[in-house]
Amino acid sequence: MMASFGWKRKAGEKVCKSVVEQFEAEAEKAADDGPRQDDGVDWLHAIKRRREILLEDCAAKSRRLKEEGALLAERGRHWEAIKKWDEAIQLTPEDPLLYEMKSQVLTILHEVFPAVKAAEMAVKFRPLWWEGWQTLGRAQLNLGEVDLAVRSFQIAIHLCPSERTLWQEDLTWARTLQKQQIATKEKIRQEEETKKQILNAPELNQDYDFESDEVLAACVAVAERQTRYEELKRTAVIIDAEGNIKNVLTEEAGSADSATPSKEEFVKARGL
Structure with a gap:
């Protein structure tokens, strides 16, 4: 399950760089012109004060949009919430809570890459926020990047080792998936190796007397290898409730009599 949203977390706000640059330029222009005293008004001070007010307004509006998005x-x-947060990001583009x-929400929507x-x-x-790494x-797990997810959870644990969910849920599940991924790769390797041995059976590369028992043994070996290949194709690597890796048949296999090649059948075939 996803972690609860961090709607109530507190953090300092940073305002959009373009807004700051705009008012710094206005302040510099006013400074070059010199302070003007029209009817006793200090315009340089007024411009600076206007800048401060606008920055405060941007931060306040960003907080409001953040809270509205959380409520949605x-x-x-969810999509309406994302729209609110995108608007807030335009005002405070370095606020980590908005991105987190x-x-x-994007994970809930299965928008894995975004x-x-x-x-x-x-x-x-x-970078030192453990909830962000979680x-x-x-x-990353939803994207299928299991190894990267394990690393992210390890960083989160390093930053907050007392958080039990990181140990008992996130990292444990990621490591289980990592084990399953390794087992699946090994199964695919065995399947490819068995297929290669079927297509290039070493037993068939020798010269045999057609009526000899060596021919029968070679045919049995090839048939056993074929059976093994078919079994590998019908199995899938899964995780049981206790986290153990198992190979399970994905479809019903044939009868027990036909699962193992019989020497009698090959003898009869040779005698035809």
């Missing part, structure tokens, strides 16, 4: 997300209106909450990108932005702007790890 809690009500299941956006990543959670979810990873959003979580990466969260840890970029706040969200990144979960997004």
Whole structure:
């Protein structure tokens, strides 16, 4: 299950760089012109004060949009929440909470790649935030990047070793999937190796007397290898409730009599 949203987390706000640059330019222009005293008004001070007010307004509006997005997300209106957070990001583009909450919702929506990108932005702007690394790890798991997810959870545990969910849920599940991935790769390797041995059976590369028992033994060996190959194709690697890796048949196999090649059948075939 996903972690609860961090709607109530507190963090300092940073305002969009373009807004700051705009008002710094205005302040510099006013300074070059010199302070003007029209009817006792200090225009340089007024411009600076206007800049401060606008910056405060941007931060306040960003907080409002963040809270509105959180409320929409809690009500299941996920795309509307993302729209609110995108507007807030335009005002405070370095706020990690916005990216982290956006990543959670994108993961719920199965937008796996955008979810990873959003979580990466969260840890970029706040690299020592364990919850950001947790969200990144979960997004990476959904993307199928198991090894990267394990690393993200390990970083989160390093930052907050007392958080039990990181140990008991996130990292444990990621390691289980990692084991399954390794077992699946090994199964595929065995399947390819068996197939190669069937196509290039070493037993058939020798010269035999057609009526000899060596021919029968070679045919049995090839048939056993074929049976093994068919079994590998019908099995899948799964994880049981206790986290153990098992190979399970994906379809009903043939009868027990036909599963193993019989020497009698090959004897009869040779006698025809």
